[in-house]
Amino acid sequence: MQYLQPYLFFNGTCEEAITFYAKVLGGTISMLARFKDAPMPPPSEDPDGGPKATPEQIKENENRVMHARLDFGGQVLLASDCPSHFKYDGIQGCSITLGFAEVAEGEKAFNALAEGGQVGMPFSETFWSERFGMVVDRFGVSWMVNAGTPKAVP
Known part of the structure; x- marks a missing residue:
């Protein structure tokens, strides 16, 4: 591929x-x-x-x-x-995942995507990443943002 x-x-x-x-x-x-x-x-x-x-x-x-x-x-x-005469159901069933080496970079992107959108999971520490958050932006696109050093998952 x-x-x-x-x-x-x-x-x-x-x-x-x-x-x-x-x-x-x-x-x-x-x-x-x-x-x-x-x-x-x-x-x-x-x-x-x-x-x-x-x-x-x-x-x-x-x-x-x-x-x-x-x-x-x-x-x-x-x-x-989508052409205006085609049925449009929005973007469904997937998320775009972003990964940032620096937490500050990830937080900046997450906050920008969240403006006018809907936060599904706040940008915060998780067991697998320094920071992670989920948001659907104002255009209806779902994003998952990872930032910082990945953690060892048991």
């Missing part, structure tokens, strides 16, 4: 989210393409026979993000907006 990269889908907030993550994680957005930038027409219909887009939705989809790439710390996070 060459790589494993998370790919997040948003409902029209991809550009705002990826810009926020670049700031929080100290990364660079190396690609941001909109549906209107594609060499083919924007999606008007689900290829599996799903909902057909109205002319208004096709116009709205043009400015949605088709593909974004964030590079940070040797890692990659990919993201896109």
Whole structure:
């Protein structure tokens, strides 16, 4: 295998989210393409026979993000907006895990992700890590943040 990269889908907030993550994680957005930038027409219909887009939705989809790439710390996070006429249930069933060597770095990232979000587990000492916390950010993405020296687990 060459790589494993998370790919997040948003409902029209991809550009705002990826810009926020670049700031929080100290990364660079190396690609941001909109549906209107594609060499083919924007999606008007689900290829599996799903909902057909109205002319208004096709116009709205043009400015949605088709593909974004964030590079940070040797890692990659990919993201896109779901076309407006597709069913969107939010991001469910997974968390993005971040690891920081320094507690202060991890705490800074955790606190930034928590602004406008919901803390599931406060950033605190655990039996496996100097600090760990869980948060769902304001975009609905679940994060787990580890920081400091890992502890030996019995």
